[in-house]
Amino acid sequence: MFVYEKKLQYPVKVTHPNPKLASIIISQYGGPDGELGASLRYLSQRYSMPCDVARGLLTDVGTEELGHLEMIGTLVYQLTRNLTDEQIRTAGFDAYFVDHTTGVYPTAASGFPWSAASMAVKGDTIADLTEDLAAEQKARATYDNILRFSDDPDVTDVIRFLREREVVHFQRFGEVIEKVKEQLDRKNIYLYNPSFDRGTPRS
Numbered sequence: 001m002f003v004y005e006k007k008l009q010y011p012v013k014v015t016h017p018n019p020k021l022a023s024i025i026i027s028q029y030g031g032p033d034g035e036l037g038a039s040l041r042y043l044s045q046r047y048s049m050p051c052d053v054a055r056g057l058l059t060d061v062g063t064e065e066l067g068h069l070e071m072i073g074t075l076v077y078q079l080t081r082n083l084t085d086e087q088i089r090t091a092g093f094d095a096y097f098v099d100h101t102t103g104v105y106p107t108a109a110s111g112f113p114w115s116a117a118s119m120a121v122k123g124d125t126i127a128d129l130t131e132d133l134a135a136e137q138k139a140r141a142t143y144d145n146i147l148r149f150s151d152d153p154d155v156t157d158v159i160r161f162l163r164e165r166e167v168v169h170f171q172r173f174g175e176v177i178e179k180v181k182e183q184l185d186r187k188n189i190y191l192y193n194p195s196f197d198r199g200t201p202r203s
Contacts, residue, residue: 009070014152015154017082017087026105029107031142037135043063051180054125054176120135126180129173136173
């Protein structure tokens, strides 16, 4: 299904090491709203989608998020390669270094390793697509926070690109959820259809 092109979706060329910045950016590799969770969420949700348009979008976006994971991993690697012991100590990168050296490990900026508990797959069409809208906004907000601390133009350029893609994904999910609602209404299986609520006690 996947065709792998051996280049990044957007070029990453960092010239100056900055382990402090890397320890923040890594949250988008393995943090609760990062690219690893996003890719697995969408590629898992697609199986239970009843509509081709939603299933196709989840496949496309999930695949793109894998590319974004690769970009974040490249950023972290380039920011931490060839560090001196002094740079590691002064940047507060020593705790990470002791456990992982400069390997790229899926963890949040807070130090908590990635967990599947941070991704939602409900198997309910509207619940999953609504979760996806929120997920894209949370990822966008995380990139906003990273931009506040980035003083490297090479890094900022890449983060701005990734942030822009989160906005586009949010827009695409917004469009597809309306199409899905229309299809589900026509088939009378939309879970919020009034016919499902008949006889339900009201407070």
